[in-house]
Each structure stands twice: as structure tokens, then as C-alpha cells.
Amino acid sequence: MAHPIQYAIVPKDLAGHIFQVTLHVATPDAEGQRFSLPAWIPGSYMVREFARNIISIRAHSDGKKVALKKLDKDSWQAAPCTGTLTLEYEVYAWDLSVRAAHLDQSHAFFNGTSVFLRVLGQESVSHVVDIQKADDESCKAWRVATSLPELKAKRYGFGSYIAENYDALIDHPVEMGTFALASFEAFGVQHDFVVTGKAPNLDLPRITADLKKICETQIAFFEPRSKRAPMDRYVFMTMVVGEGYGGLEHRASTALVCSRNDLPVQHQAEMSDAYRNFLGLCSHEYFHTWNVKRIKPAAFADYDLQKENYTSLLWLFEGFTSYYDDLMLVRANVIDESAYLKLISKTVNAVTRGSGRSKQSVAESSFDAWTKYYRQDENSPNAIVNYYTKGSLVALGLDLTIRAETGGKKSLDDVMRALWVAYGRDFYQKALSGKQQGLPENQIEALIEQVTGLKLKRFFDRYVRGTEDLPLDALYADFGVTLADKRSAAKPGLGVRVVRDGNDVKLANVHEGRAAHRAGLSAGDILIAINGLRVGPADAADGLNSALARYTVGTTLQIHAFRRDELFTVDARLQADDVPALQFAVADEVKAGGKRKPAYALQAYRPSLMKGRKA
Secondary structure: OOOOEEEEEEEEEOOOOEEEEEEEEOOOOOOOOEEEOOOOEOOEOOOOOHHHHEEEEEEEEOOEEEOEEEEEOOEEEEOOOOOOEEEEEEEEOEOOOOOOEEEOOOEEEEOHHHHOOEEOOOOOOOEEEEEOOOOOHHHOOOEEEEOOOEOOOOOOOOEEEEEOOHHHHOOOOEEEEOOEEEEEEEOOEEEEEEEEOOOOOEOHHHHHHHHHHHHHHHHHHHOOOOOOOOOOEEEEEEEEEOOOEEEEEOOOEEEEEEEHHHOOEOOOOOOOHHHHHHHHHHHHHHHOOOEOOOEOEHHHOOOOOOOOOOOOOHHHHHHHHHHHHHHHHHHOOOOOHHHHHHHHHHHHHHHHHOHHHHOOOHHHHHHOOOOOHHHOOOOHHHHOOOOOHHHHHHHHHHHHHHHHHOOOOOOHHHHHHHHHHHHHOOHHHHHHOOOOOOEOOOOHHHHHHHHHOOOOHHHHHHHHOOOOOOOHHHHHHOOOEEEEEOOOOOOEEOOEEEEEEOOEEEEEEEOOOOHHHHHOOOOOOEEEEEOOEEOOOOOHHHHHHHHHOOOOOOOEEEEEEEEOOEEEEEEEEOEEOOOOOEEEEEOHHHHOOOOOOOHHHHHHHOOOOOOOOOO
């Protein structure tokens, strides 16, 4: 029987943000054991070079020093030795995000990709990690939150945990601290909601009640008969900060960052937009439990964690998840149809805002995620399209098309369940035997056609491989949903996005073809004055809007600005504000109980209520 790989990790220096990691290899390679640390973390498609945070490393065996040779940016090789080889190394952890590791006096958090060196050639054996408490008085009350199975530890306690292989080890993040904890069951599976950070008067019962509805809705979506979840336990790990938003999926947990105001307080009856967005984030990451963590593109079925892994399918894996995250809120009765249509409108407006959507398809955006989407700059709105948001609109358009063309007999739901059965349900069991497979790059169109009986090449050519806007107003028309443009044509604008920079107003983005671009302004320029009056710095956007509100479309303004340390002047002719303001709503005749009923709404939100395109 193969010896397990054994780690011990302890917060060594809270103020210095240092983890101490010890790694024991019982049977090292006789020719010299090699090690490497991942260069990126699955779910976040950017090479981040985690090995740069290893600040010291040494090896020994049987009390004798063993030479270590660094092979490249993230790999080492130990000299041949007999007996157990031990590595001791320190990791700097000061990244307050869901992607890496963070340590201070308030808590400790890490992803395995940031702290656990991979023992090359022994990735398939079991891996044991001893999570140890810091030797600091401030940590006396700390606990451990993780979805890693306990070996010789009590749940939420320090001690040893086990993973069946290295891939599993790095797919269970760990939180240590004095977190708040609430639990609920979804179809018999325990779900823990962990909150780190200060959130006064937090309404945990409300959050868990809402999450229970969402989780059970998603479990029943993929397994309508058995209601069987793909994990034995699930953990929502939430870091509360003053301002932040993000999440990263794992096979039995998610790491989340949110703003304090995103979470509900006790006795707050109404649902705020911020809390609705937080539930959408939770729904998104939970849906990834199926779509990404188990249903995978073929390129991700067996990750190469040292370099980029390219796929043109992120519009499906992230975009479809972005479609279903909000849809699951309304199916779970957490929000109503009106609130859902407002979310759709917000997404459409966000996509329509950038001219990059006419230059890059969602398939190209997926492939270029490593170099473009995850490395955005000031020109990104003019150059790329977001495969999350545009991908969600592709999913919506595809769902509407399937429902209309099949008379309500088929939908995108059928496609997702077919993907689950074919590629996801037994993914990790097959992985242990080396028989796992992912969705091939060129198979999704054929699979959808097989499930629905429709020919969809034209749809894919125009909206997936092409750059056309989806005709959602026309697609929605059959389902009692109308589109209105609430934009005020008389409102003047420069076609920019501004941010506050100290006491200055800085151009963050300049949209091509708009007034600022035509006048010669660029991203990074500091606006000083418009027609001799200073642009107010209190709130950058409000200050600029207030200044422009005194004029009408077509007026030419003199603008003073700094580029670097050089003052210059341009004349800009104001154009009608190009900020999209499209709004979807249930048609008036439907609200009034007319002959037409919102068949799509009934099918999509309450699938059991209605079959067929029209009542």
C-alpha cells in the first residue's frame, strides 16, 4: 500500500503573514524527488505564479541536510536520499481574495494551490494535512472551517484531514478564525455557512433559509427523481470586508468575499439589491458544483497546473452558470419575476455598453481569458466581450429559442441535465480510475441538437462564433415580455467612465467613437475643468454629471486636463448619453389578465405549471 503524502501547516507569524509548511515524503524518488507549486488555481484563468510567495525552503532526511535545486520558477528537485524526505518552507500570505492565501491576527485562509507543494509522480496517493493552531494568545478561540474530510480531527477543530489525491487536496480551501457559523440541510446534506469579519446584527437565519431554498432547487434541477446532491457536505466560506465582491467554486465548498452591506441585518424585512446580488453570487458558485467542477471542458478534465489550459467553452461553463444563478433565485421563490427581469435588463445594459462585443465573440473571449479577460486594462470595454454576461444572454436566447421552436416541450434545462448525465455525474469516480472525460470543444452544438431535435448552426454562427447582439426583444415577444428603452436622448454625455483619484476625477475608460474619444481624451487623463469651472471631486461620476447637466447635446465645451504632468486643452462636442437603459417587463395585457399569458415565465420559473408556448 502506498504511503500517504503528509503535510503540516501552521500560522507561524501573524503580523508577518507567514505560514510554516512541513511536507513528509515516505518514499521519495530514488533519482531525486521533484516538487512543484501550481502556477494558477482552477476556476480563475490567469497564471498567478504562487511560488513567488515561498520565501524560504529547505530539505532534510534522517537528520541530515538534503540539497535542493531550483529547476524553474515553481519547481525544485531534492538530491537522492534514503528514508523519509522532509521539506520545510515558509509561505507569505497577504492576498485578501478567494484565489490565494491570507493571514493576520484576525483569521487565516488558504487555498491548497498556494501552500501545498505537489510531489511529482505521487499525486494519486492519499494526502493528509495536519492543520495546527498558531502559538499565539489571540488565536485561542480559533476554529477550522473546511470541506476536507476529517481524519483525526473533530469537525471545526484542529487536527488531521485527508484527501484522496492531490487534486482533491487543493480543491478544499481552509478558513481559521473566530467565524460565525450556521448550518442547514438540503435534501439531507449538511450545508455550513461560515462568516469571517465584522457584520453587526447579521441575520443568519434569513440567509440560511434563503440558501436552503436555492440549494434544494439546484439539487432537484439536476437530479429531479433522486434529489441526490453530488457531495456529502458543503461549506459556504464568506469573508466580509468594507467593499468587495467575488467567489471561487470548489467541489464541496465555495470561498466568497462580500461587502458588509451585502448581508441582511436583523428585522430588515425588505430585500435590498445588495443582498439579492449576494444570493446571486452564492447561487452562481453553488451551480458550479455541477457545471465546472464535474461537467468540465475536455481541456480541464486533467489540469496542467503549471501553464495555461485553453478552451473556447467558458461562455458555456461560466455564461450558462451566470444565466442559471439568477433564474434559480426566482425558481426558489427567493425573488419574483419582476425582480428577475430587472436583473436581465441590467445584464443586457452591461453587455451593450461596450463596443468590444462587436469585435470578439464569446468563443474567442473564452479562449483569450488567460491574456485578455483576466488581464483587463483601460481599453478592454472597446476590445473584448465578457463571456460571463454575454454568455448568460446566449443561454437566455438559446432557452427562448428552444422553448419557442419545440412548443415548450424542450428547454435549456434538458440540455443541462443531458450534460450532467453524460459528463458530470460520475466524474470523480471515473477520475480515480483514469477514465474521466470532459466535453470536447466541438460537441456542444451537436449535443444540444440531439437533445432538442433542432438545427442550431445559424444561432451558433451568429451569437457564439459571431458577434451579433441577441434579438432578445423579438425572442421574448412570444412569451408576454416586452422591452422598453428608458434612455433619455436629451441627456448630454462624454462617453467615459470616471473614478475618483485622491481629489481628482480620472478617466478610467474612454469609449471609442464617443465625445471624449473624438476630442482626444484618453484613459488616465485627469479632468481639471469644464468651461473654466473645476470638476467636483467629491464623487467622480456625480461631479462630472453635474457639470455636464448645465449643457445640452451638441454643445462644444472647453476641457482642461492633465496627462501625466502636462496640462492640455481640448474641445469636446457633447453627444446624447450612450449609457444603455433597456428594461424588460411583463406585457401590460398579461398583467391585466388578457388572453396571452407569459408562457416563458411560467415554464422557466415554475416548470410544473404549464406546457406549451401559449395558453
